[in-house]
Amino acid sequence: MSPVGAALWRSLRAHQVYGANTDVGKTIVSTVLCNAIQRQTSQNQAAFLKPVSTGPLDDADDRHIQRHAAGTWTRCLYQFEEPVSPHIAVQQKKTTIPRDDDILASVHKTLSDWAGSGVSFALVETAGGVHSPGPNANSQADLYRPLRLPVVLVADSRLGGISSSISAYESLVVRGYDVHSVLLFRDEYYKNHEYLLNYFQKKSIPLVPLPSPPPKPATWNVDSLARDEEAMAAYYGRVAQKTDIMSLLEQLNAKNAERIDRLESMARRAHATIWYPFTQHHGMEAKDITPIDSAYDDYFQTFAESGLSPHESKLRATFDGSASWWTQGLGHGNPSLALSAAYAAGRYGHVMFPGNIHEPALSLAELLVQSIGNPRLRKVFYTDNGSTGMEVAVKMGLRAACDRYGWDASQEQISILGLKGSYHGDTIGVMDCSEPSTFNQKVEWYRGRGYWFDFPQVKMSQGVWKIEMPAHLHESLGSDLEFSSLDGVFAVENRLQSAAGKRYKEYIRSTIHGLVHKHGMKFGSLIMEPIILGAGGMLFCDPLFQRCLAEVVRGHPELFDPSATRPAQDPAQDPAPEVETAWSGLPIIFDEVFTGLYRLGRKSSASFLNVDADIAVNAKLLTGGLVPLCTTMASDEIFRAFSSPEKSDALLHGHSYTAHAVGCQVAVDSLQTMIRMERSGSWDGYRQDWTPTQTGTPAGSRGDVWSVWSHGLVSDLSHAPSVDGVFAIGTVLSISLKDIQGGGYTSTAARGLQQRLVSTSDGKFNVHSRVLGNVLYLMSSVTSQVEALRSIEGLLREALLSRR
Structure with missing residues (x-):
């Protein structure tokens, strides 16, 4: 099933009627509004939709509308006769429970049909x-949130109604609804309307008090029913004469038009005022900018300006294929995380951090230390984002190395070891930790302080998992390797003693020896993005190569300083103690900003390597995609390198919003949610899809590496004529397109596929994606629904395989 887009038409003003409580008169208010619409002009047509109704059919809300708002189109989608809550009614009827997606789709289709049939005003009444x-x-x-219809809130005029009305309003606002009007009945004793009028006036929301309806009969029979019908008919006539409902309808109409006008102008206004990141503005036009009205779950609601028929909504569901630049973990508009943020904002706002502690920051630090699975990491340093978190990591690593080896960084250059294609952020310090590239070569302060190893890369091609050696290193690293399963690639412990493992180690050791002892370089840290180098082009490094790099660095401290007193050892031959927390050779920094916290299906991507870093950086998924926050975790030994009587020896790094309570509280709840999902087996279906069925798979590795993207899709796309290679792991899918120019970040080979995903054939939804040169990648949330992902896969198959 295609995802449901938000509902917005210029010709149809559709509103959702919510009540602050049960029995507050939602249907009476709906009747008043529909009557007023019918009286405006002969061209106006009102409609009333009740998605779910419970109770006797004769007393159903749509029947009341038919009796008292003549000419109004009415429809009820799901009717249950028991006068109980819908979730109980469906159980008592023992019928197939309509899925939330089915209810949404039915509501959207009904409104779309009405929009194409001349209906000018529609109400969708909740229960x-x-x-x-x-x-x-x-x-x-939450059920109706994807539609994001503007709300008509029926407040409660009874005792306690002020509280329930404001609570209902705040619940809607926290979920991103726009409340366009409030109506309630006058009660001259409680006078809730007077208090709420003042409350909502401050928020520029019109409130209309209505006369109280006649009381319901004490008993129901033919006579009382007839009297009630007469009384209600007289009541509606009185409301029409004495209440300025017409003015309210004009305001609702104006707000609908203003919303569309704002969306229509957004791209033009943004083009005039916004300087976008990672964007060449030369030749860019307003039409190249996509207005986003809202986002929910895995989808943006994007605005379509033209080419629509009257029944088509101006908002379309667009799959967020970049996971909003890799941050999205628990879905857009997640109500639990929104509530967490609101709680922390209400409890703290923001409080300065140095010398203080608040519960969210302490809880998050303790949760990370206890759950991340690395016994070395004992201290947590907070920053605002991945780039600044990596700045801190580099400061930590270089200080520790200089402290141990007696180097003076003010007199000599201290470099880092890394991998080609690495990218650790845009701030000047970590920019120097990457080799020259499109990202930094024109940055005036860039110096590039390091050595970056070329490395073997993993991909599936023609149905086979391949590890391709860099062409110029075949003599050192050997020939390409092939595996029948991705689990085989990740069987690092089994592969360590293979010929490839031995060649990797010797190549790494001899290279470092030459750099230090022949060229005089000094290195202060080894920095790696475990498994996948993200911004460099979704480069999937052979995990064995990264494991060997870490082992050579740790096992051969004499490579970095001849005076190192720790004897050289090969951990593969002489294993270290079960829990080793002291760094050797160089501090190892893992940049898990992108790959950490379940992005690749595991809490830590370092676990694929079975290497415990001395310093690790996490961001992106840390807060589930809601607010910026980053943590740099370090060992006690790294921490002690900054300890002295001198203030100048401290880690003098910080931000005004360091460890802001909102981010920390959201991160705690986000991490706990993902941990629960892992423990409860939420991803077991994906694991089973990726479990190897062939013999010869190393023991203990079956199903250990998996992806939300189906194994069949990866295999099929690997045979596509235009595809050079493909891989999927965790929530990441990467497709490398063939390019006669050789690929790279400046390649345009993937743009054709990107455009085909934007311009889908059915017009119901499309896919937003980012390209890295000849690589198009897609990412999901960890909460993505299987049906949604398989729909995306269908688009990929159509785009890449239909022309074979």
Whole structure:
């Protein structure tokens, strides 16, 4: 099933009617509004939709509309006769429970049909209060959120109604709804309308008090029913004469038009004022900018300006294929995380951090130390984002190395060891930790302080997992390797003693020896992005090569300083103690900003290598995609390198918003959610899809490496004529397109595929994606639904395989 887009038409003003509580008069308010629409002009047509209704059919809300708002189109999608909550009604009826997606799709289709049939005003009325459960026991506020219809809130005029009305309003706002109006009945004793009028006026939301309806009969029979019908008919006539509903309808109409006008102008206004990151603006036009009205789950709701028929919404669901630049973990608009952020904002706002502690920062630090799985990491340093977190990591590593080896960085250059294609951020310090590239070669302060190893890369091609050696290193590293499964590639412990493992180690050791002892270079840290080098082009490094690099660095301290007193050892031959926390050779820094915290299907991507870093940096998924936050974790030994009586020896790095409470609280809840998902087996279906079936797979590795993207898709795409290689791991799918120019960041080979995903054939949804030269990648959330992912896979198959 295609995802449901948000609902927005210029010709149809559609609103969702929510109640602050049960029995507050939602249907009476709906009737008043529909009557007013019908009276405006002969061209106006009102419609009323009740997605889910419970209770006797004769007393159903759509029947009431038919009796008292003549000419209004009405429809009820799911009717249950028991007068109980929908989630109980479906159980008592023992019928197939309609999925939330099915309810949404039915609502959207009904509104679309009405938009194409001349309906000018439509109300979608909920059941009960804002958080009354739907058929699947999910809060209505969450069930209907993807539609993001503007809300008509019916407040509560009874005792306690002020509190319930404001609570309902705040619940809607936290979920990203726009409340366009509030209506409630006058009660001259409690006078809730007077208090709420003042409350909502401050928020520029119109409130209209209505006369109280006649009381319901104490008993129901033919006579009382007839009297009630007469009384209600008289009531609606009185409301029409004495209440300025027409003015409210004009305001609702204006707000609908203003919303569309704002969306239509956004691209033009952005083109005039915004300087975008990683964007060459030369030749860029306003039409190249995509207005996003909202986002929910895995999808943006993007605005379409033209080419639409009257029944098509101006908003279309667009799969967020870059996971909003790798941050999205638990879905856009996640109500739990939004509530966590609101709680911390309400409890703290922001409080300065040095010398203080607050519960969210302490809880997050303890959770990371206890759960990350690295016994070396004992201290947590907070920063704002991945780049600044890596700045801190480099400061930590270089200080520790200089302290141990007695180097003076003010008198000599201290470099880093890394991998070609590495990218650790845009700030000046970490920019120097990457080799010259498109990202930094024109940055005036860039100096490039390091040596970067070329390395073997993993991909699937023609249905086979291949490890391709750099062409100029075949003599040193040997021939390309092939594996029948991805688990075989990751069987690092088994591969260590292979011919490839031995060649890797000797090549690394001899290279470092030459750099230090022949060229006089001094290295202060080894920095790696475990498994996948992200911004460099989704480069999938052979995990064995990274493991060997770490082992050579740790096992041969004499490579970096002849006076190193620790005897050289090969950990593969002489294993270190079970828990080793002291660094040897160089401090090892793992940049897990992109690859950490379940992006690759595991809490830490370092676990694929079975290497415990001395310093590790996490960001991106840390807060589930909601707010910026970064942690740099370090060992006690690294921490002690900054300890002295002198203030100048401290780690003098920080930000005004260091360890901001909102980010820390959201991160705690995000991490706990992902940990629960792992423990509960939420991803077991994906694991089974990737479990090797062939014999010869190393023991203990079956199903250990998996992806949300189907194994069949990866295999099929690897045979596509235009595909050079493909891989998937965790939530990441990477497709390298063939390019006669040789590929690289400046390549345009992937843009054709990118455009085909934007311009999908069915028009119901499309895919936003980013390209890195000849590489197009897609990422999902860890909460993505299988059906949604398989729909995306269908688009990829159509784009890459249909022309074979």
